[in-house]
Amino acid sequence: MLDERKLAVLRAIVEDYVSTNEPVGSKSLVDRHNLDVSPATIRNDMAVLEEQGYITQPHTSAGRVPTDKGYRLFVDRLSHMKPLSSADRRAIQGYLAQAYGLDDVVMRTVRLLAQLTRQVAVVQYPSLTRSVVRHIELVRLAPEKLLVVVITDTGRVEQRMVDLPDRCEDDDVAHLRALLNASLDGRRLTEAVKIVASLTESVPPAGRANAAAVFSVIMANLSERNEERIVFGGTANLAAPDFSQGLRDVLQALEEQVVLMRVLGDATDESLLSVMIGRENPVEGLRTTSLVSSGYGSGGETLAKLAVLGPTRMDYPGTMGAVSAVARYVGEILMES
Amino acid sequence: MLDERKLAVLRAIVEDYVSTNEPVGSKSLVDRHNLDVSPATIRNDMAVLEEQGYITQPHTSAGRVPTDKGYRLFVDRLSHMKPLSSADRRAIQGYLAQAYGLDDVVMRTVRLLAQLTRQVAVVQYPSLTRSVVRHIELVRLAPEKLLVVVITDTGRVEQRMVDLPDRCEDDDVAHLRALLNASLDGRRLTEAVKIVASLTESVPPAGRANAAAVFSVIMANLSERNEERIVFGGTANLAAPDFSQGLRDVLQALEEQVVLMRVLGDATDESLLSVMIGRENPVEGLRTTSLVSSGYGSGGETLAKLAVLGPTRMDYPGTMGAVSAVARYVGEILMES
């Protein structure tokens, strides 16, 4: 269907268009790449490519621009991920290694991705559902008020206030704390939720009301998947003069956690690098953007995803290289801590 | 210098320009406001106002536009804060009351401000230096690894990993925890830092190396003022067609925590509502924007600041009303928890 040269032409068009942001014509193509044929030949090829929907012209008598379909073919078959320079790699590792605490890791990751790709970076906090309870702490703030803190192995700390039905003493709290830690330590959160549910019975009747309150908060806290936060940064890169239109939509989409979740969720699952181009995107406001995403995690398990969002006219090989490298290093950092 | 009517004219110009985003001329002024004089008279007044630097014309034969100085006068002497509708108030209270945990309060505050004002909202986390230690928790993750969690009365939870020089047992950790809580509970963070510094002596020599490591982390953690995070939202409102230029700078400034800190810091101190207009702004990229900020806190103490950022052409009375109301309610919520 598409012979070797036509593919080469498509690749060249994508590359040129990405770097110049201007429709590319047959003449400039033969000039910049050394296809040793004449412009006329290229024109014929381009006609075919257009007929098949890989490229299009913004208006008659302008050069060609890749379509979403064209980018798709480019990404799938015509390009390879461009690995980062070793200087970049070292910089990444160094920068991430300085992080303390999960929040900081996530923040640094966002910055890193945004700077590296000069685009918008999106990072999802490691999923709670797969992580393991490290410790549960109860702090008595007032006779009828407790602070519940759940610490997981990914370094995530969840906190929540509880108003108790009855007054309680430090002793009661200590008992409850001991019970909780004995039962939950080392359990997956998914398991932990079930265990907590069945725990009320082991509490002496006197403290049951209070215990129940605490338990329900813990359960709510742990099972709430939507508590999976998403952080983004690098929005200044959106102001790049190209796609100033639709900008509002993009910003809006970014601020809607729910929408972002959906997009990341749709990105083909798990650890593999995935690219979503233009209209492939499920969200209306992101139809003019592409999303390069990857899962990340420690030790084989995918904890969450991170991604880079940019115009469809994007340096795919470079972005893919950056995303994949950062994902790997973040995984390593999380493993250590 | 400026008689009553000239001031009225300035006020009218600001109001009209804010609502229409177009230079306002003498005729439309007399039409829309019932100044009972002729356009010619207004023109004379405008000439004076212009000479004094309160207004300016974008080009000859266009209407007038307020200058930063004009807005300043407007804010200081010609306008009053516009209180929110009681429906809005209830909505705010309701929305904030649902929050659990500090993170959630801050996030909700940002959304609230952004929606209410249709502009960019900026909220600073409550300052650590003024808050009080509620509890310190040590969790032994591995023989040579501890997680240190500091909980403050404002609900803030700070966490940090420590690598210990020597192995340790659960008992050691328990002792250390008891010591820390006994010494620090209820202390201001500023005091706490000093206390920790003098604490090494009270540890038996065997555990001193480990204790020192933990202490130093705690001190670093508590005294690092720069750890005061700032969160923002509502950037989609920046896409409002007016000041699309300079947008890049604004976004960039927003993402630089340091810059934001500086701006908020410069905003005249403490709890009072403060307005910073255009070029009064210390940061280059924000020279075309105004910042309406207010301190907030619980019980008389100012813990941090929150603000709204928008074009200089902004509805000052409305924005000021929203900022001040939100600041108050956030304070109340923090007090309760």
Place this chain on the structure above:
DNA sequence: CTTGGCACTCAGGAAGCGTGAGTGCCAGGG
């Protein structure tokens, strides 16, 4: 299948024009 030649298209910039909102100034009236 490739190539040079040729006629055709059309976006985008430059130039010209008209219009109307807005101005500054002035002389007369309260």
Place this chain on the structure above:
DNA sequence: CCCTGGCACTCACGCTTCCTGAGTGCCAAG
């Protein structure tokens, strides 16, 4: 002294027109 109507002037903006050049599709010959 301040206000007012009148008047001439200015100039951004929107409109059309024109031109140019990059780029195209098609064709006939190699």
